[in-house]
Each structure stands twice: as C-alpha cells, then as structure tokens.
Amino acid sequence: MINSRICDLLNIQYPIFQGGMAWVATGELAAAVSEAGGLGIIGSGQAPADWVRREIQKVKNRTAKPYGVNVMLMSPFLEEVMQVIREERVPVITTGAGNPGKYVLALKEIGTKVIPVVASVALAKRLERAGVDALIAEGMESGGHIGETCTFPLVPQVVDAVKIPVIAAGGIVDGRGLLAALALGAEGVQMGTRFMCAEECVVSPKVKEVILKAKDRDTAVTGRSTGHPVRCIDNRFTREFAQMEKDGVSPVELEKLGAGKLRIAMVDGDVQNGSVMSGQVAGAVTRIEPAAAIVRDVMEGAEREIQKMSKRFTF
Known part of the structure; x- marks a missing residue:
C-alpha cells in the first residue's frame, strides 16, 4: 500500500x-x-x-x-x-x-x-x-x-x-x-x-474519441504571445490560432478568437473548431x-x- x-x-x-x-x-x-x-x-x-x-x-x-x-x-x-x-x-x-x-x-x-x-x-x-x-x-x-x-x-x-x-x-x-x-x-x-x-x-463522446486516437506528438501549444500558453490536441482551431500568432495579430484579437472554444469542444463536441485541452499523455490513453x-x-x-x-x- x-x-x-x-x-x-x-x-x-x-x-x-x-x-x-x-x-x-x-x-x-x-x-x-x-x-x-x-x-x-x-x-x-x-x-x-x-x-x-x-x-x-x-x-x-x-x-x-x-x-x-x-x-x-x-x-x-x-x-x-x-x-x-x-x-x-x-x-x-x-x-x-x-x-x-x-x-x-x-x-x-x-x-x-x-x-x-x-x-x-x-x-x-x-x-x-x-x-x-x-x-x-x-x-x-x-x-x-x-x-x-x-x-x-x-x-x-x-x-x-x-x-x-x-x-x-x-x-x-x-x-x-x-x-x-x-x-x-x-x-x-x-x-x-x-x-x-x-x-x-x-464530456462529449467525440472528445474521448479524439484522445483515444491521439499519438505522442498530437498536442500543440498556442498563446505564448499572449503570456497565457495553452496545450490542446492539434486541430483546425490550434492551427488557425498559431497562424494568427505568426502573423502578429494582437493579444486582444487572439483572446477573442479563443473565447468560448473550450465549451464548443467539450460540451458541443466540435473537436475541430473547439479547444480540446489535453496533456501530452493523450497518446498513452x-x-x-x-x-x-x-x-x-x-x-x-x-x-x-x-x-x-x-x-x-x-x-
């Protein structure tokens, strides 16, 4: 014990x-x-x-x-x-x-x-x-x-x-x-x-499906330019966010983009346009x-x- x-x-x-x-x-x-x-x-x-x-x-x-x-x-x-x-x-x-x-x-x-x-x-x-x-x-x-x-x-x-x-x-x-x-x-x-x-x-069954399918390199970190980095499963949303960061979009606009995205994924099940917050161990689940x-x-x-x-x- x-x-x-x-x-x-x-x-x-x-x-x-x-x-x-x-x-x-x-x-x-x-x-x-x-x-x-x-x-x-x-x-x-x-x-x-x-x-x-x-x-x-x-x-x-x-x-x-x-x-x-x-x-x-x-x-x-x-x-x-x-x-x-x-x-x-x-x-x-x-x-x-x-x-x-x-x-x-x-x-x-x-x-x-x-x-x-x-x-x-x-x-x-x-x-x-x-x-x-x-x-x-x-x-x-x-x-x-x-x-x-x-x-x-x-x-x-x-x-x-x-x-x-x-x-x-x-x-x-x-x-x-x-x-x-x-x-x-x-x-x-x-x-x-x-x-x-x-x-x-x-949580939405679609979120669980995404985690079960994830591999060891399937998470991404966005938001470092805002001072509040977030790790999520890599998807359409994270790639759009990363591109906007690369283009120098202001933190205010980036925060607007991210608003409500966690609920969209976890509750509504939109696992492409929502924020599927997950750790790097997703590939081991x-x-x-x-x-x-x-x-x-x-x-x-x-x-x-x-x-x-x-x-x-x-x-």
Whole structure:
C-alpha cells in the first residue's frame, strides 16, 4: 500500500487527484473518483455559483468521501463561488490563475484544505507563506494553461523549497508515473487527461474519441504571445490560432478568437473548431473505463513496477 502525508491530510485512500478541468470535471466524475479512493475535483472554471452548488450536491448525493472544487481565481464569479464553498463546507479546494492567500484564513476556519497549482518555485514559496496546506506542482506536459518548466525539473525543486506536501502533475498517466513522482519527492499525483476517458466523465463522446486516437506528438501549444500558453490536441482551431500568432495579430484579437472554444469542444463536441485541452499523455490513453478502474490500475501498476524493480536492481 502506497500512502503519504497527503492521504492522511485529506483522509483519502490513494494519493491520486483527478484534475479539476473546466467543462469536464463535473459532479459525476468527481464523485466516482472520490468513491474509488482518490480525490475527485469539480472544475468550476468560469461557471456561476449556482452551477457549482449543483455539482457539489451531485457529489454529496453520490459519496460520503472527501472531494474538492477547483477554483479559477480569475473567474468573474469568484466571490460568489467562494461563498458557496464556505456554505457547503467543501473539504478541499485547488486553485489556479492567482494567489488564494486572502481566502485561506476563512477557509481554514471551516476545515477546508487549500491546495494551489504552481508552475514555479517562487510562487510555491509565496503560497506556503500564505498558509496553504499543500501544492500541486504542474509541469508543461499537462493540458490546458501551462507554465514553461517540465514536470521532472519542476517537482524536485518545489519539493526542496517547501515543507508542505507537493503533488506532481503533468504527463502522468499510470503507475509508472506515480512512482516517478514519488521518486522526485512528491507525495501524490494529479491526473487529468486519462480521467477524461472515464465512463463517468460527461464530456462529449467525440472528445474521448479524439484522445483515444491521439499519438505522442498530437498536442500543440498556442498563446505564448499572449503570456497565457495553452496545450490542446492539434486541430483546425490550434492551427488557425498559431497562424494568427505568426502573423502578429494582437493579444486582444487572439483572446477573442479563443473565447468560448473550450465549451464548443467539450460540451458541443466540435473537436475541430473547439479547444480540446489535453496533456501530452493523450497518446498513452487507450480505453474508456470506469474511474474506479483507472484508480485501481494506477495503484496496482505502481506495485507491479516496484516488484519489477526489485528483480532488476539491488537496493
């Protein structure tokens, strides 16, 4: 049994987080992952507070185990969403796109654990001083908005810089990734792309088809000229965006082009003209299966790798 401080801190069985992906990580998926022993996370994105409350209720109706909500700190509904989180006494929140420091004290008062996503050592140190409970160090292999450092260089540097638990994210898809993260000093992993192909994920079936067909080089990064790079499956939209960047189109116009494209893909199923945010591990996702099977496969895979290593190497 692989256990770590993060399991004890959050009262979860396995050190596996499901990424809080906007338009993807609904209550159905989060509940299934939590019930399986990991930490399911609702992706609030830029959704209004009443939507977030409905998804929280879905989770509560399906499992009594801990769960989380991912909060985008640039959301226009941020204050209302934070109020819902306090009222519903959400056990865990993960955060992105900012510093949650101003909310930490109020959340701690109701027992909510605060775990921000970071892409740099400097931000990790700043957030530890702000009193957060743990950190998710996310490398640029991940889908969606990314930083500039890969997972392998980032995670050990963050681990060495802070005393609180660190979760590794970006490029992790199986038990081998979990073991690699633990070797780097992380105390758990967050996975997004593989959970997009969970049976309980309500994303458009066309999105799942695209991920299953993807190869190792089928993602593209756009938006570097805007300061907010994003990794997606390469398609008509990413190529149009890249050409506009090459032509020197202003960041304002590029942001207009990207507006609403995530929903177009994930909900409407337009996988050519929408933004199919996915990590580089898409090529390693080969089947649609229950969330519980994914969690079990990662844990059992890690155990198998430990046994293989004991035969190959002398420690």
